[in-house]
Amino acid sequence: MGLLTDLRSSISRATSSLFAGSEPKRIGIYGPPNAGKTTLANRIARDWTGDAVGPESHVPHETRRARRKENVEIKRNGKSVTIDVVDTPGVTTKVDYKEFLEHDIEEEDAVRRSREATEGVAEAMHWLREDVDGVIYVLDATEDPFTQVNTMLVGIIESQDLPVLIFANKIDLEEASVQRVSNAFPQHETVPLSALEGDNMDEVYDTIAEHFG
Amino acid sequence: MPHQCTGCGERFEDGSKEMLSGCPECGGNKFQFRPQGADFPAEPEPPAADDPPEESSVAETVGRATTRVRDFVAGDEPDPNAAWPDEPDGAAGDDGDDGEIIDADARRETTGDAEDPAQANARSGLAGPEDVPDHGRSTTNEDDATAGEPAADDPAADSPTDDPPAADDDDRVVSEPSDDDPDLAELREQLNDQFESIKIVEPGQYELNLMELYDREEYIIALQENGRYVIQVPDQWIGADVDDR
Numbered sequence: 001m002g003l004l005t006d007l008r009s010s011i012s013r014a015t016s017s018l019f020a021g022s023e024p025k026r027i028g029i030y031g032p033p034n035a036g037k038t039t040l041a042n043r044i045a046r047d048w049t050g051d052a053v054g055p056e057s058h059v060p061h062e063t064r065r066a067r068r069k070e071n072v073e074i075k076r077n078g079k080s081v082t083i084d085v086v087d088t089p090g091v092t093t094k095v096d097y098k099e100f101l102e103h104d105i106e107e108e109d110a111v112r113r114s115r116e117a118t119e120g121v122a123e124a125m126h127w128l129r130e131d132v133d134g135v136i137y138v139l140d141a142t143e144d145p146f147t148q149v150n151t152m153l154v155g156i157i158e159s160q161d162l163p164v165l166i167f168a169n170k171i172d173l174e175e176a177s178v179q180r181v182s183n184a185f186p187q188h189e190t191v192p193l194s195a196l197e198g199d200n201m202d203e204v205y206d207t208i209a210e211h212f213g
Numbered sequence: 214m215p216h217q218c219t220g221c222g223e224r225f226e227d228g229s230k231e232m233l234s235g236c237p238e239c240g241g242n243k244f245q246f247r248p249q250g251a252d253f254p255a256e257p258e259p260p261a262a263d264d265p266p267e268e269s270s271v272a273e274t275v276g277r278a279t280t281r282v283r284d285f286v287a288g289d290e291p292d293p294n295a296a297w298p299d300e301p302d303g304a305a306g307d308d309g310d311d312g313e314i315i316d317a318d319a320r321r322e323t324t325g326d327a328e329d330p331a332q333a334n335a336r337s338g339l340a341g342p343e344d345v346p347d348h349g350r351s352t353t354n355e356d357d358a359t360a361g362e363p364a365a366d367d368p369a370a371d372s373p374t375d376d377p378p379a380a381d382d383d384d385r386v387v388s389e390p391s392d393d394d395p396d397l398a399e400l401r402e403q404l405n406d407q408f409e410s411i412k413i414v415e416p417g418q419y420e421l422n423l424m425e426l427y428d429r430e431e432y433i434i435a436l437q438e439n440g441r442y443v444i445q446v447p448d449q450w451i452g453a454d455v456d457d458r
Contacts, residue, residue: 091423092421093420093421093422093423094418094419094420094421095418095419095421096417096418096419097416097417097418098417098418107417110417111416111417114417114418114419115417115419115436118411118419118421118436119435119436121421121423121426122410122411122421122426125423125426125427126426126427126429128427129427149423152423152424153423156423156424156427
């Protein structure tokens with residue numbers, strides 16, 4: 001319910017701005033499907049607020065609506081930075097219900113998921129245009145980062161002059177290659193991590209505080 | 214790429230700004246996409262004749278913003294017959310309930326045998342990067358006449374008398390071999406040109422043009438199973454009295 005969420009967020013933002021000096025920066029977690037965006041969002045939210053953002057799954061397009069965790073206060077080196085974390089649906093140029101059939105999902109449900117995933121991509125792109133102040137771009141370090149989607153999205157983010165961090169996720173897997181990711185986007189800082197295992201999260205938070213604080 | 218207001222039947226060509234700010238006739242924000250070559254029904258009866266009374270009164274008295282919120286909240290289950298004009302030629306006679314609605318999916322299901330093979334080919338084929346321009350989709354379709362599908366863009370096409378020529382076109386195209394048809398590439402290119410934000414390859418299969426999705430001020434918040442979609446119209450397009458964000 002994006003519209004209602006927007007309503008709620010407008011109110012809460014207006015309210016919070018009455019009591020706080022400045023609004024938290026809204027950081028969008030973007031990337032292709034199954035890169036670990038929700039796992040990362042949950043890791044950040046759990047580490048600093050105790051809550052989760054949304055369900056994680058091996059099934060692609062599990063996140064089909066943008067979800068937000070507000071007022072995540074990250075404390076680093078005596079300072080604190082407060083951000084709103086927005087977990088977005090995986091961005092892709094093609095959605096096919098047959099992808100879901102491989103995960104033992106009935107066809108009717110798969111078609112519905114496919115439609116919702118498509119709506120999710122539209123929503124994610126809309127958020128990118130209007131509603132984020134910075135981007136964490138999450139990539140599965142075991143996958144080839146040189147894809148049309150990645151190039152296009154990072155290009156859009158750059159054209160918006162949004163601060164962006166590249167997160168090379170899933171470094172707990174043997175076939176992960178952080179170097180390949182940083183080679184793909186040498187103009188941006190690449191941070192290796194495993195959101196699932198919690199590897200290298202100190203550097204993750206340091207970098208977030210530095211870039212988005 | 215014509216669109217038709219589901220509320221009053223008003224038609225809009227691709228890129229129409231009137232449509233993007235809500236239907237100027239009835240204020241509705243639901244539009245049905247009608248592919249090239251699809252017959253537009255004649256001008257519908259006044260919406261009040263088909264609408265549930267409460268719906269039209271809400272739309273008129275509360276205004277566009279409320280309509281939009283209501284449509285969004287209830288958008289998952291639109292009444293397909295609520296505000297849709299009658300189909301004059303009665304061509305889709307297989308289903309009494311859906312007979313009045315022609316959309317991309319339904320057309321393929323009900324008239325699949327008669328579909329232009331070239332069009333089917335183009336529909337299922339993948340658009341390479343070179344086929345999909347990134348910016349500035351043309352809103353005019355002057356070349357359509359060469360592809361044998363002039364009816365939808367013809368200003369006179371909303372007359373029911375245009376149905377017979379459209380049927381003639383179908384007959385002609387179907388009778389020609391498809392693979393070697395010199396018009397195939399042209400037709401495919403035209404279809405690709407019409408591919409804006411989201412292309413429904415078939416139910417459950419979508420192709421997305423990320424640049425288009427990003428470039429649009431409005432965004433598609435709900436795709437309906439029957440090929441309809443709901444867009445969220447930016448506040449500034451509606452008026453300063455609306456504040457629902």
